Amino acid sequence: MKKQAEVRNDSLVYPGSYVPLMDDALASKKMRGIIPEKISFPLVNIIELNDSYKMEVAIPGTRREYIRISVDNDIITISLVDEDSKHPIKNSFLMHEFEYTCFKTQIKLPEFADPEFISAEYKTGILYMYIPKSSEKITVQHKRIIVY
Amino acid sequence: METSTLVNRKENLAPSLFNDFFKPWDEWFDNGVWLKSINTPSVNIIESNNHFTVTLAAPGLKKNDFKIEVEGNILTVSSETEKEEEEKDANYTRKEYSYSAFSRSLSLPDDVNKDKVEATYQDGILKIELPRLHEKKIDNKKYIPVK
Numbered sequence: 001m002k003k004q005a006e007v008r009n010d011s012l013v014y015p016g017s018y019v020p021l022m023d024d025a026l027a028s029k030k031m032r033g034i035i036p037e038k039i040s041f042p043l044v045n046i047i048e049l050n051d052s053y054k055m056e057v058a059i060p061g062t063r064r065e066y067i068r069i070s071v072d073n074d075i076i077t078i079s080l081v082d083e084d085s086k087h088p089i090k091n092s093f094l095m096h097e098f099e100y101t102c103f104k105t106q107i108k109l110p111e112f113a114d115p116e117f118i119s120a121e122y123k124t125g126i127l128y129m130y131i132p133k134s135s136e137k138i139t140v141q142h143k144r145i146i147v148y
Numbered sequence: 149m150e151t152s153t154l155v156n157r158k159e160n161l162a163p164s165l166f167n168d169f170f171k172p173w174d175e176w177f178d179n180g181v182w183l184k185s186i187n188t189p190s191v192n193i194i195e196s197n198n199h200f201t202v203t204l205a206a207p208g209l210k211k212n213d214f215k216i217e218v219e220g221n222i223l224t225v226s227s228e229t230e231k232e233e234e235e236k237d238a239n240y241t242r243k244e245y246s247y248s249a250f251s252r253s254l255s256l257p258d259d260v261n262k263d264k265v266e267a268t269y270q271d272g273i274l275k276i277e278l279p280r281l282h283e284k285k286i287d288n289k290k291y292i293p294v295k
Contacts, residue, residue: 043244044242044244045242045243045244045245045246046240046241046242047238047240047241048239048240048241049238053241056208058205058207058208058244058245058272059207059272060206060207060271060272060273061203061205061271061272062271063271092194092195092196093192093193093194094193094194094200095192096192096193097191097192097205098190098191098205099192100205110241124207124208124209124210124271124272125205125207125271125272125273126207126208126272
């Protein structure tokens, strides 16, 4: 299978259930067609704990496979491409205040954070991320974080 | 007009007059930056032939936290969860939402069957199905076959 060989290293998920994640090229292609004004930004809470930062991104009604997180230097990028979401006919909305099908948001990490060991988990509509603190400045070139 | 009766946002007290007079500026308000408080979850309402679907984006709660009431023509969704100790003195460096206590009311149209309202909570979305008493045809289009 030629297709298999093309699967990039960072598009693999954890063992257990094999769900191929969207690779960078495909995701950016999907993002390109979206009108910027239509993108809603998710709400974010950041809590400082003793040894880490806890980030809570509210993305209700999606699945962990659609969430992509990557770290470049000290910028953390969270994007969502939900392809399967059913789009009801636009004018059947009597009230339309939220839509979480596609977004991209970037957050700057605190100075003394360790991007190498960020863990991410999607639970009850919230993406929880734990960013450990570090004693010195750590920078990573590019790192993909898998959501569990 | 169902649209106006079903929509009843508590915090949106600014009348429509506002929209007309401050056209370019009201977008700020529409975006919810000013008027929308951080603990009011967003609502979508979708109308279809035989029911209304109300979805409320309130992530991070449990299904038992919600209290849904229908009193007269008013549907009220509220939640009041005991904040954990950890939460209270948490050191927030950024706080954009908190849905632990809220209340939102919507006035229902007359043709909702109030006895058959059902609600489910999944992935942070509370979905309330309100069946209609009489099926309504939304599609006003008339299709004419070509002979």
